[in-house]
Structure formats: C-alpha cells, structure tokens
Amino acid sequence: LAQTVEAAYTTELQTVTKEAQLYIVSLKDATFVELLSAIVSGKENALWVHTAGSIPMNIWQGHIARYGVLYPMQTFSKQREVDFGQIPFFVEGNSEEDMQLLKDIASALSEKVYEANSEQRKSLHLAAVFTCNFTNHMYALAAELLKKYELPFEAMLPLIDETACKVHELEPFVAQTGPAVRYDKNVINEHLRMLADEPQMQELYREISENIHRMATK
Numbered sequence: 001l002a003q004t005v006e007a008a009y010t011t012e013l014q015t016v017t018k019e020a021q022l023y024i025v026s027l028k029d030a031t032f033v034e035l036l037s038a039i040v041s042g043k044e045n046a047l048w049v050h051t052a053g054s055i056p057m058n059i060w061q062g063h064i065a066r067y068g069v070l071y072p073m074q075t076f077s078k079q080r081e082v083d084f085g086q087i088p089f090f091v092e093g094n095s096e097e098d099m100q101l102l103k104d105i106a107s108a109l110s111e112k113v114y115e116a117n118s119e120q121r122k123s124l125h126l127a128a129v130f131t132c133n134f135t136n137h138m139y140a141l142a143a144e145l146l147k148k149y150e151l152p153f154e155a156m157l158p159l160i161d162e163t164a165c166k167v168h169e170l171e172p173f174v175a176q177t178g179p180a181v182r183y184d185k186n187v188i189n190e191h192l193r194m195l196a197d198e199p200q201m202q203e204l205y206r207e208i209s210e211n212i213h214r215m216a217t218k
Contacts, residue, residue, distance in 0.1 A: 018043050022105075024070060026051040033059070040064050047098055053125030056118035057092045068093035068102050071121055072110075075132045084109045090116040090124065141201060173215065180209035181216045 002009035010016060013035070023046055025032060025039060032050060040048060040063050047066040050059070053073065060067030069092040074082055089106035091113065093099030099115065106113040116124065139160070143153045166175040179187035188209055195202035 013038055016043075020046055022047045022049070022101075024049055024051065029055055036060075036063060047101065049102065053121055053128065056122075057094065058118070060094075066094065066098055068098055069118070069121065070102055070106060071116070071124075073124055073128055075136075085111055088112040088114060090114050090121055092117060092121070141204075145201075176212060176216065178212070180212035183209075183213045183216075 001007075008017075020043070023039075023043065025048065027035070027050075029052060032052065032055065036059070040060075044064050045066075046064075047068065048060055048064050049068045049070045051070055051072065053071055055069075057067065057069050069090070071090040071092075072084075072087050073090060074087045076082065087110050089110045089112065091099065091102040091106055092115065093102050103113055103115070139153075139156070142156060146153050146155070163175070179191075191205060192202055195205055
C-alpha cells in the first residue's frame, strides 16, 4: 500500500511518526481496544479518529483531547476497487472545529458526507450487516445449492442486479416478490422438501419465509 501511494511505512508501532496532525486508526475492534493506549502514546496533541461502525466515539475519552470518527460505510475486498466518490462517509467529532475538519477531509474523498453520532452509527452498522453481509451469505448458500445441481452461479447475476436496482426506485417492502410474500404453501413446502438433507438451510428458509409473510400482512 505504501509503495502504491508513495508513502513511508512501518510495521512497528513504536516507530510511527509523532509529527502527524491527524491519525486514522483502522483495526479490528478487539485489537483497537487492546492497543489504544500504546497507539496514542507520545502523540496526544494530534486529532485521532477511528473508522469503525460499531465503536463509540468516546472510546478515545481520557486518552487524548481531540478525537472523532471517520466511517466509510462500504464493503471492502482486496480483489476489487471501489469508487470512493460514491461511498457515504459518516463523521463525528468532539468539537465543532474538528467536526468541520473531518467533513472537509471526507468531502475530498466522497460526494456523500453526513454527520452521525455514535448511536446512529451503530444502527447504520447493524443495518449494513443485514444489507451486505447477510445478503452475501445468501449468495454463498445459493452458490452451494447450484453447485449441487451442476448449475452456474452466473445464472443468478441478472436477478441479483435487478433486485439491487429495484430498491433505487422502490421501497424494499414494495419490491419484495416470491412465494413467501404471497405465502404459496405448495411452493414453500416443495422447497422445504428439497432442503431435507440440509436441516440448517431448511430452517433458515422457513424462518425467513415466515418473516417475509408477517411483514407482508402487517
């Protein structure tokens, strides 16, 4: 990464420069908490931010005077480039001055910059898990099912694309289709029969179908 952006780098925490005005910490939650005191040591006068959706801003409190959050809400994989200009950034700062600084920095990266407090950001992160992580898990399950019947996953791609495109124009509730929304018992029961040798997947199908139907009949 340092070579790509022509930056200096280090693999030793002790040798991180103490001269920076802004430090951005992007670590696993547990590692961040464990290393927090060591990370800021000797650099307490700078502005510090983390990039986590699930960690409150006040994690910094008592360690440094200036702190905040710079949260890019997107899924990142090493194998894919993303358009940062379209990534929503959610910022939080413990002072108006630093909040504005973080908004300016985020605006240099993205067209979509919002203020969000820690409680709002936790809700964003939870919603993102449903929107992204759980959805991708469904793709993974579908891929295994298709492999079992010697069918290509690429056959699902137009369906995936159309499903994603629809919610740009329709509310997700309105865009819902399939046997569960109309509670077509014949189709549902046949699908459950086909999943008899995959009890966990079968139970997941049943639970989700029932939940879709409950929402549709509210």
